[in-house]
Each structure stands twice: as structure tokens, then as C-alpha cells.
Amino acid sequence: MPLTLSDGLSLMNTTIKAIYPGTFDPMTNGHLDLIARGAKIFDHLVVAVLANSQKSPLFTVPERCAMLTAAVKPLPNVSVESFDGLLVDFVRSQHAQAVLRGIRAISDYEYELQMALMNRRLAPDLETIFMMPAEKFSYVSSRLVKEIFRLGGSVEGLVPELVLEKLKERGRH
Numbered sequence: 001m002p003l004t005l006s007d008g009l010s011l012m013n014t015t016i017k018a019i020y021p022g023t024f025d026p027m028t029n030g031h032l033d034l035i036a037r038g039a040k041i042f043d044h045l046v047v048a049v050l051a052n053s054q055k056s057p058l059f060t061v062p063e064r065c066a067m068l069t070a071a072v073k074p075l076p077n078v079s080v081e082s083f084d085g086l087l088v089d090f091v092r093s094q095h096a097q098a099v100l101r102g103i104r105a106i107s108d109y110e111y112e113l114q115m116a117l118m119n120r121r122l123a124p125d126l127e128t129i130f131m132m133p134a135e136k137f138s139y140v141s142s143r144l145v146k147e148i149f150r151l152g153g154s155v156e157g158l159v160p161e162l163v164l165e166k167l168k169e170r171g172r173h
């Protein structure tokens with residue numbers, strides 16, 4: 001039985017599925033932190049790896065999906081998929097209601113606002129939810145992880161152990 005509010009809104013006893021899209025090349029502990037936070041508030045969270053990115057990736061889509069799948073194993077309501085084309089089309093195909101994105105610092109905001117509003121224009125019924133990762137990950141990005149690793153620096157603590165192993169396998173060139 002839905003709870004009806006005086007303004008006509010109704011709170012249905014419905015489950016909320018959210019999509020957490022990104023490039024994840026590679027996933028970082030900041031991504032994992034956000035996934036864990038999202039898993040606490042959404043009934044189901046799908047981590048969606050963009051397959052047709054313009055960027056030339058270090059890891060293939062199956063490699064990125066495999067690393068994510070292993071890392072989210074302890075979270076039963078989280079799954080991993082890849083997608084190409086428009087994000088809003090993928091969200092619809094998944095029958096999801098929300099997109100989850102992380103905001104680390106004010107510098108992320110402009111790009112994220114632009115994407116959220118563009119996605120709203122394309123799919124007005126879709127909501128973008130922003131969450132902040134833990135402060136200790138606020139300066140972590142996949143791009144910097146790759147650069148530091150390539151140039152011989154330590155990325156320990158910035159990425160999950162399984163990503164560190166994969167980076168080492170790949171080598172520093």
C-alpha cells in the first residue's frame with residue numbers, strides 16, 4: 001500500500017537500481033570506496049564500464065570488468081557490466097532509476113554538472129546522484145595512478161592489490 005503525501009507525491013515501496021558508469025582504467029580505491037557507499041543506499045548497483053571510450057586504454061574492457069568483478073565480490077548487491085553508446089540508453093535497458101557519480105573536489109563539479117544536465121535533457125525521469133569518496137581518496141585518479149606507476153613511483157594504497165598486480169604484470173612502459 002503506497003504512502004500518500006498531502007502534495008500528491010506517493011512513496012511506493014519500490015527498489016532502486018543505480019548505474020555507476022566510468023572508464024575504470026584502472027579502478028582505484030576511490031572508485032571502490034564510492035561503490036561501497038552506493039551499495040549501502042541503493043538496492044542494486046551496476047558498475048558500468050564504458051567500452052567505446054575515445055581514450056586509448058591501458059587495460060581492455062574484459063580486463064577492467066574482471067578486476068572490478070573480483071573487487072566487488074564481497075558486495076552481493078553490486079554487479080559489473082560493460083556498455084557502449086549513450087549512458088541513458090544503457091540505464092533504460094537496465095531498468096535503472098539513477099546514475100551514481102563521484103565528486104572528489106570542486107574541479108570535478110563543472111564537468112559532472114554538465115553531464116548530469118545533459119543526461120537529464122536526454123532522459124528527464126533519470127536522476128544523477130553525487131557522492132563524495134573518503135577524503136583520503138580525494139586526489140586519486142586513474143590517470144595519475146597510471147602516470148605515477150609508469151614513471152616508477154609507488155601506487156600502493158591507491159589501488160586494490162589485484163590492480164597493483166595487474167599493473168606490475170603490464171610493466172612500466
Ligand code: PNS
Pocket residue numbers: 021022023024050085086087088114115116118119
Ligand atoms: O570515468 P569517466 O571517464 O569520467 O566516465 C565518463 C562516462 C563514462 C560517465 C561518460 O563518458 C559517459 O557517460 N559516456 C557514455 C556516452 C554518453 O552518454 N555521453 C553523453 C554524456 S552526457
